Amino acid sequence: MYGFEYHKPSSLDEAAKLLADNEEASLIAGGHTLLPTMKQRLAAPSAIVDLGGIADLKGIREEGGNIVVGAITTHDAVAGSDVVQAKIPAMARLAGGIGDPQVRNRGTIGGSIANNDPAADYPAGLVGLGAIVRTNKREIPADDFFVALFETALEEGEIVKEVSFPVPEKAGYAKFHNPASRYAIVGVFVSRGPQGVRVAVTGAGPCVFRVKEMEDALSGNWSADALKGITVPEDELNADLHASAEYRAHLVGVMARRAVQAATA
Amino acid sequence: MPDSGVSRVLRKEDQRFLTGRGHYTDDLNRPGQLHAVFVRSEMAHATVKSVSTDAAKQAPGVVAVFTGQDMADDGVGSLPCGWVVTDKHGEAHKAPPHFPLVRDKVRYVGDHVAVVIAETRAQAADAAELVEVDYEGLDANADPAKALEGAPQIHDEAPGNLCFDWELGDKAAVDEAFSKAHHVSRLELRNNRLIPNALEPRAAIGEYDPGTDEYTLYSTSQNPHLLRLILCAFVLNLPEHKVRIVAPDVGGGFGSKIYCYAEETVCTWASKKLNGKPVKWTAERSESFSSDAHGRDHVTHAELALDENGKFLALKVDTIANLGAYLSSFATAVPTYLYGTLLAGQYKTPAVHCNVRAVFTNTAPVDAYRGAGRPEATYVVERMVERAARDMNMDPAEIRRRNFVQPDEFPYQTPVALTYDSGQYEKALDEALAMIDYKNFGQRRQESERNGKLRGIGLSAYIEACGIAPSQVVGALGAGVGLWESAQVRFNATGSISVFTGSHSHGQGHETTFAQLVADRFGVPVENVDVVHGDTGRIPMGMGTYGSRSLAVGGSAIVRACDKVIEKGKKIAAHLLEASVDDIEFDSGNFRVAGTDKQKSIGEIAFTAYVPHNYPEGVEPGLDETAFYDPANFTYPAGVHIAEVEIDPETGTTRIADWVAVDDFGKVINPMIVEGQVHGGIAQGIGQALLEEGVYDEAGQLVTGSYQDYCMPRADDLPSYRVGMIETPCPHNPVGAKGCGEAGAIAAPPALMNAITDALGTEEISMPATREKVWRIARGRLAQAAE
Numbered sequence A: 001m002y003g004f005e006y007h008k009p010s011s012l013d014e015a016a017k018l019l020a021d022n023e024e025a026s027l028i029a030g031g032h033t034l035l036p037t038m039k040q041r042l043a044a045p046s047a048i049v050d051l052g053g054i055a056d057l058k059g060i061r062e063e064g065g066n067i068v069v070g071a072i073t074t075h076d077a078v079a080g081s082d083v084v085q086a087k088i089p090a091m092a093r094l095a096g097g098i099g100d101p102q103v104r105n106r107g108t109i110g111g112s113i114a115n116n117d118p119a120a121d122y123p124a125g126l127v128g129l130g131a132i133v134r135t136n137k138r139e140i141p142a143d144d145f146f147v148a149l150f151e152t153a154l155e156e157g158e159i160v161k162e163v164s165f166p167v168p169e170k171a172g173y174a175k176f177h178n179p180a181s182r183y184a185i186v187g188v189f190v191s192r193g194p195q196g197v198r199v200a201v202t203g204a205g206p207c208v209f210r211v212k213e214m215e216d217a218l219s220g221n222w223s224a225d226a227l228k229g230i231t232v233p234e235d236e237l238n239a240d241l242h243a244s245a246e247y248r249a250h251l252v253g254v255m256a257r258r259a260v261q262a263a264t265a
Numbered sequence B: 001m002p003d004s005g006v007s008r009v010l011r012k013e014d015q016r017f018l019t020g021r022g023h024y025t026d027d028l029n030r031p032g033q034l035h036a037v038f039v040r041s042e043m044a045h046a047t048v049k050s051v052s053t054d055a056a057k058q059a060p061g062v063v064a065v066f067t068g069q070d071m072a073d074d075g076v077g078s079l080p081c082g083w084v085v086t087d088k089h090g091e092a093h094k095a096p097p098h099f100p101l102v103r104d105k106v107r108y109v110g111d112h113v114a115v116v117i118a119e120t121r122a123q124a125a126d127a128a129e130l131v132e133v134d135y136e137g138l139d140a141n142a143d144p145a146k147a148l149e150g151a152p153q154i155h156d157e158a159p160g161n162l163c164f165d166w167e168l169g170d171k172a173a174v175d176e177a178f179s180k181a182h183h184v185s186r187l188e189l190r191n192n193r194l195i196p197n198a199l200e201p202r203a204a205i206g207e208y209d210p211g212t213d214e215y216t217l218y219s220t221s222q223n224p225h226l227l228r229l230i231l232c233a234f235v236l237n238l239p240e241h242k243v244r245i246v247a248p249d250v251g252g253g254f255g256s257k258i259y260c261y262a263e264e265t266v267c268t269w270a271s272k273k274l275n276g277k278p279v280k281w282t283a284e285r286s287e288s289f290s291s292d293a294h295g296r297d298h299v300t301h302a303e304l305a306l307d308e309n310g311k312f313l314a315l316k317v318d319t320i321a322n323l324g325a326y327l328s329s330f331a332t333a334v335p336t337y338l339y340g341t342l343l344a345g346q347y348k349t350p351a352v353h354c355n356v357r358a359v360f361t362n363t364a365p366v367d368a369y370r371g372a373g374r375p376e377a378t379y380v381v382e383r384m385v386e387r388a389a390r391d392m393n394m395d396p397a398e399i400r401r402r403n404f405v406q407p408d409e410f411p412y413q414t415p416v417a418l419t420y421d422s423g424q425y426e427k428a429l430d431e432a433l434a435m436i437d438y439k440n441f442g443q444r445r446q447e448s449e450r451n452g453k454l455r456g457i458g459l460s461a462y463i464e465a466c467g468i469a470p471s472q473v474v475g476a477l478g479a480g481v482g483l484w485e486s487a488q489v490r491f492n493a494t495g496s497i498s499v500f501t502g503s504h505s506h507g508q509g510h511e512t513t514f515a516q517l518v519a520d521r522f523g524v525p526v527e528n529v530d531v532v533h534g535d536t537g538r539i540p541m542g543m544g545t546y547g548s549r550s551l552a553v554g555g556s557a558i559v560r561a562c563d564k565v566i567e568k569g570k571k572i573a574a575h576l577l578e579a580s581v582d583d584i585e586f587d588s589g590n591f592r593v594a595g596t597d598k599q600k601s602i603g604e605i606a607f608t609a610y611v612p613h614n615y616p617e618g619v620e621p622g623l624d625e626t627a628f629y630d631p632a633n634f635t636y637p638a639g640v641h642i643a644e645v646e647i648d649p650e651t652g653t654t655r656i657a658d659w660v661a662v663d664d665f666g667k668v669i670n671p672m673i674v675e676g677q678v679h680g681g682i683a684q685g686i687g688q689a690l691l692e693e694g695v696y697d698e699a700g701q702l703v704t705g706s707y708q709d710y711c712m713p714r715a716d717d718l719p720s721y722r723v724g725m726i727e728t729p730c731p732h733n734p735v736g737a738k739g740c741g742e743a744g745a746i747a748a749p750p751a752l753m754n755a756i757t758d759a760l761g762t763e764e765i766s767m768p769a770t771r772e773k774v775w776r777i778a779r780g781r782l783a784q785a786a787e
């Protein structure tokens, strides 16, 4: 790890100012993505701006029929939240299946979506529900937020404040984990609700994506059988030591069916 | 008094481990210590044209930067390989030099180019980036099967990258048997490369005392005396009495901490260069991945000849063993004397021939890893036997039964040099079959099929040779060391007991098992006994721990030392009780005049020995005895493991539905500790069969260099094991113990692969049987079934 300055602001404005004043500064939330890269000397921020002191960013609340999760809320807090368990149990399960207990007790929703790892779980949850990402500057629909591999719509100095989830009628998540890292090799989130029928896939491609054909099929007939025979093309999918593109394409179908089977009201 | 002889005494060492009070090497900090960071090769194979250290030397906090040239100028030698294998042409193996810091070339990713020593670790790491190495890249090869093609050539000393071409067994007899065989079964097998992943990374602090010219090396070693011997006699040319090695609490080794490594050598040497400043190094996890000695990595073709009744006639094995870029300390022994000698398995196969070509590649050195050669042998034998049963439409349990060495046939001379001493192979099989309810497997399979799942069952009847002794025999086979063990048993004046053992505990629980052994021998509470190990300044010369040898060899030395204490105690007791020595019996902690109630406790005798006011003439004061024990033979733990799996053909996920193990470790002292060893061993074996593989790409880059990609088994990958035990005491050591540390890792991979191949109906799957590999086969099977 290289040397760096450390700041712990107590408001979003202060954090934004620190970012603006330090060109090579980086936000830190749980640190579970940033710190390993710093330790390996792959990242060398001049300053660290720790979001942990900003009370507004923490916690889960109901607001106008939506569930709003603050950016520095840990995966464990989401998994264990009574509100989330009652309103969107699939989201509680998704959060409870991230990594391992250490990861879930440090990692945050804001850090996860800002990082947009192609194998992360939350992107499937956000897109699969049609959530809204609120930053210190604006609101961004999840469909527009995740842009490409490790790339989001966030601008320089923009900070994720919270995520607002509409409450679906039904939703389910099925994850096929990487046995080494526990990230998703393929994760599929399905839902039916105020944002229509949605099928969002993470892990399989360079960035989370929706499968229109599956959404159409489920709109007509909400059942696992409706998805039979629908395939996704493998040419744009990831291939690595753990799974070929062909295998991932196959798993998208399997996980989509299992997500529908697992979907609860 | 507790019955400490055989009982589930809680581990004495856990008090400090569970409360965070263990003393691992990295916990130690010496006054004024400096920190070393190694500049490692990022190339798999390259000529080092120059190493420029000027900028690094100017960096803040930097005290020194050393290269291979500095060590050469000081006359530092090469890290030796301590076992000379004579090949089939009568020549010694090729032993190219292995310098702690490279002198001309780098030969694998992680190879040691230079060391930067600074006041803090961060400063050393910063400065290490300033060391400029001018490489001229060479083609690299990581694949053992390709190494013999000769290009790229890795060491000039080993033409065609061949270290040795070795054979064992009677080839003519094997060929003859094959020519008459009713049936021949064949298999191509790959034993995947494993990376050990001890929880505690390697670490070292070298400290030189200019006042006394003495060196102390704190190190994560499984065998401090052996490390001292190698360092002093071969590498640094130091007198042994000037070097002390302290290996305090060590957090797992699995073999990877047996060897003499570059880093600890450099720390020791550099401390003297720096006028006695201690030099500390602790591996980062990524360094552990790239530079700990790896395990396995064999490519094998095997053939088994059978008669019409399924009796084995002969086994033929041809193996290429990957040794990596350099020879690690015992690398040559693993694919030879710890491998070929085990190919008879539990069976009376009359003729066995094994040929091993050991090769150099641009990968981390390969050496003993939990099981060391024996897992590779067992994998060949047990996959082969299962295959033969399937080929001949025989029940896999029955084919084993027909070929087992029978209890009345011991000692049994195998065609591959070993003499098995004892065993009850069929009994273990029967118990295991009963435990898993073998006869109703068909029903369970049908039920799985109804749920769209594939079910399979797999057996593994393993045998291992532990103890690695006697010294005369291993010496004749090329070992550079003896393989006895030492113990010193010291009664303190007030009756407590200190036991000094040459064995080394790095997780095995010796402090408990050995204390139980001694407490039982003397009839005293186990709390009165403490075990001291891991410090050449405190214990007699000892050989350390590997090859499941600690209780069988180290424990036997302890028993011998206890017996000497009792013999001396009898003389003292006879004097105090005014009886003849021959009339004194020792039992349950008391010396008694036979047939009377006149007695003295061993505590009283110990006190008398140190306060000898009323004392027999001609007997030395004190009660402190040392014994060295050199076994008469290897020990032969054996057993049967059975795995049952259920495969989800849709995803290729293998669920281990059941696992039974029936092991024969001879005499068991603490069943809880033994079960723990079995559980851990099976976990590693399951890791090998399902999840783990050290992968290098074509350019020789380590692809699995972190836990993101190297897949360790986790709790939810593992079943609840059911462990049974039978006990056939070892007939030739005073404890009756055979060893239990490696059994699980040896037995598990073939059991699991036999179950998976049973479920899939094909042998064509290699370890690790990843979900994708399984899915590809299962998909084909489903398609066939649908037709």
Ligand SMILES: Cc1cc2nc3c(=O)[nH]c(=O)nc-3n(C[C@H](O)[C@H](O)[C@H](O)COP(=O)(O)OP(=O)(O)OC[C@H]3O[C@@H](n4cnc5c(N)ncnc54)[C@H](O)[C@@H]3O)c2cc1C
Pocket (backbone or CB within 6 Å): A026, A027, A028, A029, A030, A031, A032, A033, A034, A035, A051, A071, A072, A097, A098, A099, A100, A103, A106, A107, A108, A109, A110, A111, A112, A113, A114, A115, A117, A119, A120, A121, A122, A154, A158, A159, A160, A161, A181, A182, A183, A184
């Ligand atoms: C062993 C391991 C296993 C894991 N397994 C999984 C898994 O199964 N599934 C999964 O989804 N994830 C997994 N993760 C990732 C984990 O969820 C991370 O913690 C998460 O991706 C990042 O969250 P963080 O709070 O730690 O972010 P940090 O590491 O603190 O930050 C990550 C990045 O986001 C930026 N950032 C942080 N907060 C904000 C914000 N509010 N606004 C704007 N930018 C911000 C930071 O500047 C940084 O660039 C795993 C991680 C590890 C170490």
